[in-house]
Amino acid sequence: MPPPPPSFGRTRKRAAHALDAALDDTELLAARAALAQGRWQAARSLLVHTGDDWDRRGHRAVVLGQERHSAAWARDWLLAEPASAEAALLLALALVERALRGAERPDLAREACREAAGRAPTDPTPWLGLLILECSVGAEEESLRLFGEVRSRYADHHHAHHLMVARLAERGSCAGRDPLHEVYDFADWAAERAPADSPLAVLPVVAHAERYRVLAAAGHEPPDPVASGHWSGRRARQVMKAAFDWWLEWEQEGHPRRLVDLNFLAHAKVCEGRGAEAAALFHRIGEHATPAPWSYPHHDPYPAFRAARAAALGTV
Incomplete structure (x- = not known):
């Protein structure tokens, strides 16, 4: 006889390391570790080489933005490369993450996402950042509009569809x-x-x-x-x-x-x-x-x- 089904609330002890948003992306894991030490060049290389693989770019940018000091390192990157679309994207996603934690004003995160979108008009990722934020703190109508912005750039965007569901x-x-x-x-x-x-x-x-x-x-x-x-x-x-x-x-x-x-x-x-x-x-x-x-x-x-x-x- 098979064992009984599990109790989903059986224990509260967590192995937090196992819930890693990077999943099995080893390149992302390495770039995030370097970014945590202030070495943003690895994140730069990762995002540049990801190119227009939009689902992968979105996944990587979101995870890099979750690193606690990403905003500070992204600003350093922008000082070195003021025209960098990737640096603007990392700053935008980092500010979205900070806004979700209550450590940043949402309007500043929105402004950074719009700046990143202006630098890369075909990239759905800045709009994904706005969608992540609005699905948490904004109106449903605005979330639907932003979902349309993502889809107009990449119709099958995986993360955006999950957010809307x-x-x-x-x-x-x-x-x-x-x-x-x-x-x-x-x-x-x-x-x-x-x-x-x-x-x-x-x-x-x-x-x-x-x-x-x-x-x-x-x-x-x-x-x-x-x-x-x-x-x-x-x-x-x-x-x-x-x-x-x-x-x-x-x-x-x-x-x-x-x-x-x-x-x-x-x-x-x-x-x-x-x-x-x-x-x-x-x-x-x-x-x-x-x-x-x-x-x-x-x-x-x-x-x-x-x-x-x-x-x-x-x-x-």
């Missing part, structure tokens, strides 16, 4: 379950219009998890997602099967944020009670847990991830 899932938080909620329509639309090999195929699973987060926080779902019926309905099963089948056919080993998708998909398979399928995903994930969705609705994510992984691997 999380934001749209919060509509009608007090109304309870709604199988026709608009976040599902948005995710289905994005997945259907994307190329066949696009990781946006997993977006309906992300929408389902984000909606659970909102419903559980409002008391409409139990705090243990495994105990919830949220993943047992016909529509949920169809969404999970379609996304898992896509992964089997198109596994995107090179996508910079693929581990985000794999964590959402593994979480869904655990909640669905399909341990063998979850185990296959955990093998690909390794130790690269992501806070979402393992923290949903209010759990310590790394212990939740470890408990779920141990239970899934025990079924095979």
